[in-house]
Every structure is written in C-alpha cells, then in structure tokens.
Amino acid sequence: MDDPVKLRELAAWYRTFAEQSGNPTIWDGRLRTAEDLEAEATEVETRSARARCNRYLSSQTSSMRQPL
Numbered sequence: 001m002d003d004p005v006k007l008r009e010l011a012a013w014y015r016t017f018a019e020q021s022g023n024p025t026i027w028d029g030r031l032r033t034a035e036d037l038e039a040e041a042t043e044v045e046t047r048s049a050r051a052r053c054n055r056y057l058s059s060q061t062s063s064m065r066q067p068l
Contacts, residue, residue: 007041 001007011034018030 001040002044004041004044007037007044011035011037011041 014030014034014037018027018034021027021030
C-alpha cells in the first residue's frame with residue numbers, strides 16, 4: 001500500500017483492538033503490526049519526498065544546462 005494516511009489509519013485500528021484484547025500475545029502482535037504499519041507509512045512519505053526533491057533538482061540542473 002502506498003498511501004501513508006491509510007497505513008496510519010490501519011495502525012490506529014490495530015492499536016484500538018490491541019487495547020481490547022484480553023490476551024497478551026494478541027495484544028503484543030497487534031501493537032507490533034501497528035508499529036510496522038507506522039514505519040511503512042514513514043518510509044512511503046520519505047520515498048515520496050525524496051522523489052519530489054530529485055525531480056526538482058533534475059529540473060534545475062537541466063535548465064542550467066540550456067544555452068542562453
């Protein structure tokens with residue numbers, strides 16, 4: 001999934017249902033899943049920001065190379 005908002009919503013869902021679990025093993029598994037989803041959301045945002053930055057830098061570099 002490449003939508004950080006959806007990933008964070010899903011992480012919140014896992015946290016909510018972890019709190020409702022009476023079983024420590026299930027609670028731990030759901031919290032780990034939520035943490036993994038948060039990390040994935042951050043990674044998606046980082047990749048997106050890096051791609052935007054690279055496109056910007058590429059456009060600036062190519063415009064500098066054009067003859068006047």
